[in-house]
Amino acid sequence: MTGLTADSLALLIAATLNAGTVVALAALGLLINERAGVLNLGAEGMMLVAAIAGYATCVHTGSDTLGFAAGALAGAGMAMVFGVLVIWLNTNQYASGLALSLFGAGLSAFVGISYTQQRLPERAHFDIPFLSDLPFVGPAFFKHHPLVYAAVALTLGLSRFLMKSRAGLVLRAVGESPESAHALGYAVRRIRLAAVMMGGALCGLAGAYISLVYTPLWVEGMVAGKGWIALALTTFATWRPARVLLGAYLFGGVTMLQFQLQGQGVQIPSQWLTMLPYLSTIVVLVLISRNPTWIRINMPASLGKPFHPGT
Amino acid sequence: MFKLEPRPTPSTTLMLASPLVALAITVVIGVLLFIALGKDPLAGLQMFFVEPLNSSYALSELSVKATPLILIGLGLAVCFRANIWNIGAEGQFIMGAVFAGGVAMRATPESSSAIWLLVLLAGAVGGMLWAAIVALLRDRFNASEILVSLMLVYVADMVLSYLVYGPWKDPQGYNFPQTITFLEMTRVPKLMTGLRMNVGVGFAALAVLILTVFMARTHAGFQLQVGGLAPAAARYAGFSSRRALWTGLLLSGGMAGLAGGLDAAGPQGQLTPYIPLGYGFGAIIVAFVGRLNPVGIVFSAVLMSMFYIGGELAQSRLGLPKALTGVFQGLLLFALLACDTFIHQRLRWVTSK
Numbered sequence: 001m002t003g004l005t006a007d008s009l010a011l012l013i014a015a016t017l018n019a020g021t022v023v024a025l026a027a028l029g030l031l032i033n034e035r036a037g038v039l040n041l042g043a044e045g046m047m048l049v050a051a052i053a054g055y056a057t058c059v060h061t062g063s064d065t066l067g068f069a070a071g072a073l074a075g076a077g078m079a080m081v082f083g084v085l086v087i088w089l090n091t092n093q094y095a096s097g098l099a100l101s102l103f104g105a106g107l108s109a110f111v112g113i114s115y116t117q118q119r120l121p122e123r124a125h126f127d128i129p130f131l132s133d134l135p136f137v138g139p140a141f142f143k144h145h146p147l148v149y150a151a152v153a154l155t156l157g158l159s160r161f162l163m164k165s166r167a168g169l170v171l172r173a174v175g176e177s178p179e180s181a182h183a184l185g186y187a188v189r190r191i192r193l194a195a196v197m198m199g200g201a202l203c204g205l206a207g208a209y210i211s212l213v214y215t216p217l218w219v220e221g222m223v224a225g226k227g228w229i230a231l232a233l234t235t236f237a238t239w240r241p242a243r244v245l246l247g248a249y250l251f252g253g254v255t256m257l258q259f260q261l262q263g264q265g266v267q268i269p270s271q272w273l274t275m276l277p278y279l280s281t282i283v284v285l286v287l288i289s290r291n292p293t294w295i296r297i298n299m300p301a302s303l304g305k306p307f308h309p310g311t
Numbered sequence: 312m313f314k315l316e317p318r319p320t321p322s323t324t325l326m327l328a329s330p331l332v333a334l335a336i337t338v339v340i341g342v343l344l345f346i347a348l349g350k351d352p353l354a355g356l357q358m359f360f361v362e363p364l365n366s367s368y369a370l371s372e373l374s375v376k377a378t379p380l381i382l383i384g385l386g387l388a389v390c391f392r393a394n395i396w397n398i399g400a401e402g403q404f405i406m407g408a409v410f411a412g413g414v415a416m417r418a419t420p421e422s423s424s425a426i427w428l429l430v431l432l433a434g435a436v437g438g439m440l441w442a443a444i445v446a447l448l449r450d451r452f453n454a455s456e457i458l459v460s461l462m463l464v465y466v467a468d469m470v471l472s473y474l475v476y477g478p479w480k481d482p483q484g485y486n487f488p489q490t491i492t493f494l495e496m497t498r499v500p501k502l503m504t505g506l507r508m509n510v511g512v513g514f515a516a517l518a519v520l521i522l523t524v525f526m527a528r529t530h531a532g533f534q535l536q537v538g539g540l541a542p543a544a545a546r547y548a549g550f551s552s553r554r555a556l557w558t559g560l561l562l563s564g565g566m567a568g569l570a571g572g573l574d575a576a577g578p579q580g581q582l583t584p585y586i587p588l589g590y591g592f593g594a595i596i597v598a599f600v601g602r603l604n605p606v607g608i609v610f611s612a613v614l615m616s617m618f619y620i621g622g623e624l625a626q627s628r629l630g631l632p633k634a635l636t637g638v639f640q641g642l643l644l645f646a647l648l649a650c651d652t653f654i655h656q657r658l659r660w661v662t663s664k
Contacts (some may be wrong), residue, residue, distance in 0.1 A: 027642070041457065045641075088315070090653040094396055094457070095599060099644040102592055106637020113632040222632070225465050233460045271473035278462040282448070289453040 006136055008274075012253075012260055013140040017148055018172050018250030020245075021208050022214055024151045026230035027237070028158060029202025029246045032235055033079075035162065036195035036261050037175035041091055041097025044227030045104020046200050047207035050075040052112040054208030055120070055218045062121045067089035074162045075204020076197045078104060083196035087189045090306040109220045125266070147205070150247065154202075159240040171195060171208055175300035178307040204225065225278065232281050236288050238298035247284075253279045314661045315652070325654045330607075331598050333646035334614070335477035338372055340642055350629050358628070359621030359639075369620070372508035376590075376608075376616035377576050378511040379404070379472045383594035385522050386563030388603040392526070394539035395559040397445065399460025400567040401591025402467035403438035407571025409471055410437025412582040415575070416479065416490060430561035431499070431514075431572045438568015439561050441467060446560040450553055456560070464591070479582065488580040499577040511573040515609075518566065523605040535559065567591060589637070591634050593619075596644045615640065 026043055033040055040046075058067030120290050131142040160170040169192065173181040178188045191278045210226070211218055229251060237243035246292035258273035289295060345352040363373050383400050390397045411434035418426050441463060448454040475488045484491075499509040526532040538545040540556040545552065560604070570590065575582060597615050601608030622636030 003410050032521060081645070085649060089649055090315075091648040091652055095644075096648055098398060098595060099648060102596065102637065103641025103645060105592075106634050106641050109634030110632050110638050113634065200580070217607075225462070227456060228461050230463075232455070232518075236453065269477055270472050271469040271476070275469045278465045281457055282454070282462050285454045285458055286448055286452040289455065292453045295453070 007139075008263075010136050010138075010140040012256055014143065015256040015259070016249060016252040017019050017141070017144060018214065018252070019180060019255045020249035021145075021148045021151045022209055023226055023230050023251050024155070024206075024245050025147070025209060026203045026206035026227060027233040027248060028151070028154055028241060029075075029199040029206070030230055031199075031234050031237070031239055031241060031244055032158070033192075033199035033299055034147070034154045034303055035175045035239060036171050036192045037178060037305065038083070038086065038192055038197060038199075039093050039097065039298050039304040040079065040082060040100070040199060041094060041231065042078065042100025042104065042225055043203050043230055044225065045101035045108075046075045046078045046203040047104075047210070047223045047227045048108035048221070049078055049104045050204035050207030051222060052108045052115065052142070052218060053204075054110070055211040056115055058120055058212055059115060059118045064124070064212055066120075067212050068205060071208025071212075072201040072204040075207060076201040079200020079203070080193070081197045082200075086306070087196070088190050089170070090308065093304050093306075105221065112218050112220060115218045118247035119210065120220075121215075123216055127260075130272045137283075147209055147213070147260070150174075151248075155245040162241070172300070175302055178302050182307075182309050188309065192307075200227070206230070222259035229277065229281050232285055235299075236284050238288075238295070239300065251277060251281070252309045313658050315656045316659055318655055318657050321654050322657075325650075326602070329650040329654060330611070330647060331604070332650045333600070333643055335492045335644045336646040336650075337639055340506055341639060344638075346650060348631065350631065353620075354629070355625065358624040359617055362624060367503075368506065371503070372563045372620060373613065373616050374508045376619050377612045378515045379479035379590045380594050380597045380612035380615055381609055382511075382518055382570040382573075382589055383563070383567045383590060384597035384608045385605055386566030387594055387598040388605070388608060388610040389522065389526070390559040390563045392599060392603050393535040393555045393559045394509050394542070395556055395576050396457045397442065397615040398457055398462050399402065399442075399445065399462075399464045399591070400529050400563060401589065401593055402460065402464035402585055403441045403469050403564040404574075404591045405464070405467040405510050405587050406441040407434035407438040407568025408575035408579075408582060409467075409474065409571075410434055410440075410568065410573030411628040412479075412490060412493070415433035415493040418494045418497045422494075422496060425501055427497050430493075430497050430576045431569060434575070435565045436570020437570040438571060439565040441568070442560040442564020444582040445564075446557050449560075450556055456556075468587060471586060475582050475584055477565065481581075488584050489559075492581045493576060495578055498580060505632060507578050509575060509577050510574070514569065514573070519605045519609055526605065527647070531558065565593075590630060593640060596640050599644060600647055614630055618643075619641065 024265045026047060028246050030040065030043055051069035054067040054071035057070035058064055082096055086093050087098050126145055127142060128142040133139045162172060169188055174186065174188050174191045207223060210223060233244055233247045255277045258276055259271060261303060262270060342352040363369050387397060387400060409431045414433040415430045444463060445456050445460045448459050449456045456663040475490060479490045481489055481491045484526050499511055501509045534550040535555045535558060538550055575586060579586065593615055597608055597611045601611035618636050619637050622633045625631040625635055626633040
């Protein structure tokens, strides 16, 4: 096996950040609704629908911006349906999230069938002037899609929002003790719906990122479990934004390692390498869940539980 | 404004009516969808609700789809009742097919004519082992069974893909990713010549019977359900939640594996990358629409099979994507969950606060 050259290492870092951004965006969104006490297992479905919504919009309008907007709207729209069901009708959160995932898989495949042959307009390159010309760090860090940097900014912003702002405190209160928040006069259910829709919008952005930037085309089921991995990531990160981002990059690194190894001519069947991200997610889950108290202390106390005001 | 308030007692009428109302809602949306797509809604309804039932050929095809759905759905119902969220039945199905295929490929013309039973047993063991990983990680390390079982679907898919593209590829298969066609004696016996219906139907019927008794009449079944409904009460009564976890997962994994074996050694007759047909996910909907009740699951599995066949017909005749089936399945589950809220709650008009 040949050693890593500086050039290929720079490319590996770039690819890692790119792959990590997908999961980071989705997981940060899920973190918001989980902090408010709602567990949405529909991430995979929302991302799939957003991926095709973004793709179709971009094919028709030629605009990436509109594509991302469509993805975010599609995610938020699906999350709204889920939110109304679980927050107002008190349906089981697990079952409703699963329904969202199954429905999203079907809907995206149905709508997407006419787009499998359609091509996106020419993909833009993003170079930050001057910085991208630097050796090594340029290709590694400064030639990314704006959303890659936005994900970092979002992580920092979300940390501040949750820990330092009044609104963030209210959001956490709704997740930790909806009864107390309700008694203090906060509209628990509306806050939860807003959090769920925000989560959906970010999952939608992640879905659109997949079909517009990550693998710019539409293939049925192309999210390939990244929604589920994002769900695992929130637990792994014990519901802290910075750890979510770190975990997402870690995941991105594992995903990219397979291509790196294949590129180096390592004699491992591609299927074993494709398994890596899923297997490593399991391993990480096992490591982090080993200590139930640690999870319980960090988990939003009302996560997954319905809230009935006035009972 | 309308207000939801708890009913003093759950409505038994609605408990039975809710799946029917949900189906009606799905049908209405389906009709609207057909009209929006410029297709004749009556022709659509006929494809989904009449043609899957109107000939012996159609009924045989229906049984080929309903059998795995019933088997997997039954296992999942036990899990869900015990509040164990095994959503990776698709992976257990795949491993069942892989194990069954592994045995079937080793058969020679001299093998016993009952070897197909061994093939199916291997399938059940394969599914069980795959689910045992989930149970072990949940039991020992507290890892979420939802996420682990789901991740293992992708892993199982890759295992199958590795085998049919690699060591198990038919040397005479023109390099197609497929195994040899299994010998006749390893195949699940058909019930009638010319039709694909096979003895799997019998297995499904037997499973319905056994699980009805297990859930309603045995102490183990009772313990499992109490654990799901009231974990604290179950603990107080000394019912082991660990045993419930293992029972639920091994049972549902075994059933999904059996379904995978039946499919590989039945209609498929060889392993290809196209073994996973989504039955493992469809069965989640089957279990819920069937009220997690064995008899209800038979009805919902038949209904879901009609969706599959209707989707295929809509594809071949109207040029609509087969994914239509998935849209309707998802809609049905959504509608059902929404309708179910009104079993325990009712809407009341409140004039002002």
